[in-house]
Amino acid sequence: MPIPPDAFFLDHAAGLPLQVQLRRQIIASVTAGRFRPGEKLPSTRALALHLGVARVTVAQAFAELVSTDYLTSRDRSGHYISDSIERRLEAEPPAPDAPRFDWDSQLEGRFGRAQRRDRERDWRRFAYPFVYGQADPALVDHAAWRDCAMRALGRREFDSLTGDLYDADDPELVDHIARQILPRRGISAGRDEILLTMGAQNALWLVAQLLLRPGASCAVEDPSYPGQREILTASRARILPVPVDARGLPPHAIPPGISAVFTTASHQCPTNSTMPLARRKELLARAQAQGFAVVEDDYEFEMSFAGAPSPALKAIDRAGAVIYIGSFSKSVFPGVRLGYVVADPRFIAEARALRGMVLRHPPGHMQRTLAHFLSLGHYDAQANRMRRAYAQRREVMLAAIAHEGLRLASPEATGGSSFWLATPEGVDSAELAALLKTRDVLIEPGAAFFAAPSRGGGFFRLAYSSVPADRIAAGIGRIGAAMRELSAHSGAFVSISSA
Template sequence: MELHVVIEGDKDLTGQLYRQLRESIESGRLAAGTQLPPTRLLAEHLGLSRKTVAEAYAQLTYDNLLVGKVGVGTFVNAHSARQQHKQQPTELASARVLEHWRGISRALQHPALGVRLRYSFIGGATSPSHFPQDEWRRCVQYALRQSAQARGLYSQAEGLPALREAIARHATFSRGLRCSADDVVVCNGAQQALDLISRVLLEPGCCVAVEEPGYPPAYQLFASQGARVVGVPVDAEGLRVDAIPDDARLIYVTPSHQFPLGMPMSAARRQALLDRALELGAIVIEDDYDCEFRYEGRPNDTLHSLDRHGLVAYVGTFSKTLLPELRLGYAVLPPALLQAVGAARQLTDWHTSTLIQWALARFLQEGHLLKHIRRCHTIYASRRERLLQRFAGDLAPWFELVPAVAGFHLAVLARRPLNIPQLVELARKVDLDLLGLTPFFQQPPTRDGLLIGYGAIETLDIDPALDRLRDLLQTLAPLP
């Protein structure tokens, strides 16, 4: 891209160029250290004489805004003055809508790069050190070769056929789904899958039933599309089907590992939910976000595998098994939704990067994902066991564990009055990252407690981290 300068007419050409370059430097649009084009190239680009450009450069150098380096080129001086020119705010016709979006909570957003605390029980994150870099690198190299043979056209909105086929095989093998490649839509993470499904089903005022407590990005997404989001309480068996509103058009659940509390939905409750959805003509979104990691008992059937009426949209993600940064997820959709979601996907962003799709397809085909899951399962099982021991031991006077057999987070409920926000704030001062349960409730009453994610914390760090938590609890709520 050439340097953006606009020359008008044929008068004061040196002055025009000088003033525009000076304004660009002082406003910061030309950052300190930026190399300017050689005088000959800029003169050709602007249709000026080389002498005109050289004179403008000389004046800026005299003003200490440019600096020449012999044999290298001309650069913006690192010590040049920079002024901030901010646009004046204007009252917009869409101010009310913008205010609504600014007010949406981003409490579950992961910390920015470089600001992570030493000990972190953050949920939904994995340990990058366990990611199979060598295998993934070879798959990316394969993807580059495939991309080099491409015709330079947009790909299918639903995803590359090779990846859809690999995902269908993975889902049928590991989760017992009844699906083929034609049922799969590749997405940029599970969140986009939720967006696409709700986009084609909801109109302003439609009722969506979600778990209470539940996953905030899901119900915030539904609300942003104008839906009336109703929290349905959960108990030891999962979502209370009898409390689903009669006008629910969409039902969002996490039956394998309820988010955030962790209990699985019982078999009887699963069948009751499907019966209720059939009665209402509602679509059920089954978010199976971390189902690959199971530690006790036999696996439960997915809602999708029990569905005989095309009412379940199954949503999966590779963010929990690989890395969140890859932004790879998928939806296995009933026939009624496939064409509509494909059209919505094309309007939204057309398709996921084909380079990443080719790499993941190869990764799945060669069995690397299943090997990686087995390795991580052993690691997570060890971390989980240590957490169970500590919360059944010296931390038991303050917290009670909610039984959970899958995933890589646990929920703990306060046994006695605790100021959880104060505990979280004090923990940050001792390099400990904690997350309370309050953000997962839409409305009071909430339950005091913590979400303890163990995907990102190293096993050897668990005891030192929990020692700090225990010390803080002894200060905030001393034992009698």
């Protein structure tokens, strides 16, 4: 039985290539059993006319499906659903009285309980998404990344990428990290001191698994990165929050008896304050004296707007106590999901063994693509482009914040791609965020950053990585208006200009 042309449709506004849409539609119909083996498809001419596309678009889609054995081509007859496709068997629904397995008795639920739930997955639908960590596609060099991916998938290199590396990493990428990336942070490291990870989150998980034995204690900055708290909470470690000040983590406040301290010394998360050199030296001295490891998450060192960034803690560590974590999520794009750990060779060897049990190694083609991106100079070009764009956005946002009378909680911070703000007394940031969502604005309320969420009601974070400069002022204007509206009941709102 022939399949009629009107069984197909394309969304010309979807942003997905029409040829890709057609291929996916046919595959989905085959696997669902709507199109059956032996059924004839419309001619390329008839289907192109029905869909309003060029005939070559349909012909290329059919050719791809023939090569993957979804379709067969018969001379002078046309295209048919391949006889080798087995129809997907639909599972019969269980009987209403069938017993169900008791998963509640098998699962503790500790990972789900630790998971952060305040993020908006569909953030792109908002006109003013002041959310941290998302990229502006206009700043990503798509052509360069595509070229590097094609190089990695070329015949000359493809054989090495199709094999299982076991616990090894791409030597070219490791070499470029050692020679190009780490020296900018003052770090000198050999290959046996570097481990690639699936981003900083994966790196933090590996570190926590290795450092925190049952019953161990660790110190964390408060406020701090919510994703780190998720990992540490699920690890069942005893988490000891240490309040930060305008200069980051105060070493003298670190409690005794800990196994590790987790810090974001260069750009404290979320305040963006920078730990001065004297404090860094004091922290390392205490680590040496008390025997705890220092986990340094250097997540955004490229984004410094007041001179050269301070050297990393790892750069001045002479005892080997620092475990350094870096990521390409902010400097390339979040979806690349590649990061690295730099530490003593003994720690790296153990971390490599643990990683091998979980995922062997990050995908080889992604590693090699990134290696080309670094070696051909695209990484530096993109980082410079992002730095210029972020500097402009930062200036525009600072001016808008001042104009609206909003209050910076860390006015001395000079880096990062976000601002940490304080609300007026009587205004809760969660309530503010809920109101702003109805006005096409996303902000990050402060509760998720604190060990005691109630302490976060007076703070919120505004990021500008995904908001173009020409939209920032309007978005900040909406925040200011909502703030004044909420504070009118208490009469607490006082602008910076009149304070």
